[in-house]
Amino acid sequence: MKSTSKIYLAGHRGLVGSAIKNNLEEKGYSNIITKTHKELDLTNQLAVADFFKNEKPEYVILAAAKVGGIVANNTYRGEFIYDNLMIQNNVINQCYLNGVKKLLFLGSTCIYPKNAPQPMKEEYLLTSELEYTNEPYAIAKIAGIKMCESYNIQYGTNFISVQPTNLYGPNDNFDLEKSHVLPALVRKIHLGKALENNDWDSIKSDLNKLPIEGISGKNSQTEILNILSKYGVEINSKNDNIEIEIWGSGKPMREFLWSEDMADACVYLVENVDFSDITKNSKKEIINTHINIGTGKEVSIKELAQTIKDVIGFKGNLYFNTEKPDGTMRKLTDPSKLESLGWKYNVELKDGIKRMHEWYANQSV
Numbered sequence: 515m516k517s518t519s520k521i522y523l524a525g526h527r528g529l530v531g532s533a534i535k536n537n538l539e540e541k542g543y544s545n546i547i548t549k550t551h552k553e554l555d556l557t558n559q560l561a562v563a564d565f566f567k568n569e570k571p572e573y574v575i576l577a578a579a580k581v582g583g584i585v586a587n588n589t590y591r592g593e594f595i596y597d598n599l600m601i602q603n604n605v606i607n608q609c610y611l612n613g614v615k616k617l618l619f620l621g622s623t624c625i626y627p628k629n630a631p632q633p634m635k636e637e638y639l640l641t642s643e644l645e646y647t648n649e650p651y652a653i654a655k656i657a658g659i660k661m662c663e664s665y666n667i668q669y670g671t672n673f674i675s676v677q678p679t680n681l682y683g684p685n686d687n688f689d690l691e692k693s694h695v696l697p698a699l700v701r702k703i704h705l706g707k708a709l710e711n712n713d714w715d716s717i718k719s720d721l722n723k724l725p726i727e728g729i730s731g732k733n734s735q736t737e738i739l740n741i742l743s744k745y746g747v748e749i750n751s752k753n754d755n756i757e758i759e760i761w762g763s764g765k766p767m768r769e770f771l772w773s774e775d776m777a778d779a780c781v782y783l784v785e786n787v788d789f790s791d792i793t794k795n796s797k798k799e800i801i802n803t804h805i806n807i808g809t810g811k812e813v814s815i816k817e818l819a820q821t822i823k824d825v826i827g828f829k830g831n832l833y834f835n836t837e838k839p840d841g842t843m844r845k846l847t848d849p850s851k852l853e854s855l856g857w858k859y860n861v862e863l864k865d866g867i868k869r870m871h872e873w874y875a876n877q878s879v
Contacts, residue, residue, distance in 0.1 A: 515543075515573060515616075515785055522547045522571035524556060524605060525578030530620060530678070532685040533777035534575055541781065547571055557600035566608040573784060575618045576605050580651075584761070584841050586692040587648040598654035606661050610671055617673040618784050619662050621655040621804065623769075623845055624648045625677060633810060633848040636677075636802045645842045659804050666789045667800055674783055674792070679808035679847045682866065683773030684873045688724055690745045695815060696770060699822050700871055702758050705747045707828040710756045723877060746833075756830035758823075761838035764816030769808050769846050772861035772869075779807045782857045791855070808847030809859045818863075825867050 515521075521538065525531035526548040538546055547569055554565055556578055580590075580597040587594060602619070609617045626634045627642040639659075644652045655677075662673035686697040693701070701720075708716040717738065718731025729741040742748060746759030783805070792803050813821075819832050849858075861869075 517542045518545050519543070519573055520545045520547065520569070520571045521573045521575065522569065523575045523577065524549075524601075525576070527685070528577065528581075529681055529683060529686045529773050530776065531575075531577040533683060533773040534577060534780055537774070537777040537781045556604055557597055559600075559604050562604040562608055563611075566612045570612060572615050573618075574605065574609050574614050574616075575620075575780065575784065576602070577620050578605075579620070581622075582687070582692040583694040583698065584647050584839065587651055588646075591650045594648075595650035595654050598651060599657060602654065602658040602661065606658065606665065606673065609673065610665050610669055615672065616784060616788070617662065617671070618780055619658050619673060619675045620780070621659055621675055621677045622651070623677050623679050623806070623808070623847055624652045625656050625659065625804075626845070628842055632844045633846040634806070635848045636804055636806060636851060639802055639804070647839065647841055663800065663803050666803075672789050674787065674789060675804040676780060676783065677804055677806050677847070678776045678779075679769045679771050679806070680845070681771055681773045681776055682870055684870070686773070686870065686874075688874065690726055695768070696818065696822075696867075697870075697874075699758075699760070699819055700826075700867070700874060702745065702747050703819075703822050703826050703828045704871065704875065705742060706756045706758050706830055707826050709742070709747065709749070710828065710830055746835075750831070756828075757833050758819075758828075758830065759833050759835050760815065760819055761835055762815065762840035763836050764814060764819065764832075764834040766815050766840045766842065767812040767844045767846065768815060768818065769810070769812045770818075770863055770866070771807065771809055771859060772866040775859045775861050776807055779852065779857050779859075783855070787855050805852050805855070806847040806849050807852055808849045810847065810849050811863075812844065812846045813863060821864055822867055822871075825864065826871055 526535045580594055626638055628645040630638045659675040662675045665671045666673055682696040687693045688697045688701045722731040726741045750757050793800050
């Protein structure tokens with residue numbers, strides 16, 4: 515891939531896409547095509563076909579997807595399977611029809627079975643049932659992997675699928691209704707610390723940046739306290755301590771990867787790895803050609819929350835609501851395939867949380 519190669523990056527505004535865009539620019543790539551959702555609806559087959567016909571990108575990185583945490587995945591099941599299937603089908607097929615040199619398709623580790631052996635190897639795909647709460651999203655992503663794999667086998671394309679573990683970093687989703695666990699905890703504990711200090715300027719600034727159900731810094735303190743309480747940031751009426759509610763028991767184990775590390779892995783693969791490199795040792799069936807991107811390290815949700823609490827300096831209580839679901843108990847990737855291809859992560863979790871909180875706290879309205 516040359517510095518002037520035409521690269522279409524789909525989903526450049528999100529956590530994943532923005533990190534990849536920054537990485538490409540830092541490495542000197544100067545011909546990056548991006549489109550907002552308003553400019554190009556990737557679920558619209560005709561619009562995507564016209565875009566590829568007119569722009570003719572040489573390389574495509576498909577980071578666009580409808581994503582969310584356990585609540586969003588379980589609530590918007592129809593939207594998650596439909597939107598993601600449409601995005602993938604349209605982009606992957608147009609990459610084939612327009613002779614794209616290489617496509618990088620980003621999936622998710624939720625593709626693996628609910629009770630997969632740990633750590634999860636690529637070969638565990640489709641060996642047993644999925645976790646129910648994110649099954650529609652996982653099925654869509656599995657379809658994307660198999661579409662890339664099948665096109666490679668039938669048409670000789672060069673499409674690579676990667677499955678990043680749980681990501682966090684700049685431009686993450688901090689919407690408390692739809693965010694994943696780490697950004698949700700960072701925001702809730704950030705707000706809890708401000709409430710603990712009676713720092714209403716910080717609370718109002720936070721809500722002005724990202725209102726919660728329409729409640730912003732312009733609302734009354736009572737309205738703000740009510741909405742914070744609904745989302746698990748509340749004042750204990752018995753002792754006036756601030757409490758942060760966390761869904762589940764705190765026992766599930768999770769792996770987290772700094773988004774900029776993930777981006778570096780993706781660009782490395784586009785630059786250095788072809789589908790033929792992944793399948794050169796295949797003897798019979800060509801399957802499970804996707805690549806895990808992770809650290810191979812895990813932490814419990816309880817340990818994660820305590821680390822975020824320590825980093826932010828919150829002195830209140832963490833309350834684990836066991837009436838809420840835990841989700842899958844373990845989701846640890848085996849990144850050995852990626853490491854054998856020449857790449858390994860750099861940023862450790864505590865350092866990443868510090869960077870993430872600093873980024874979030876310094877964002878202006």
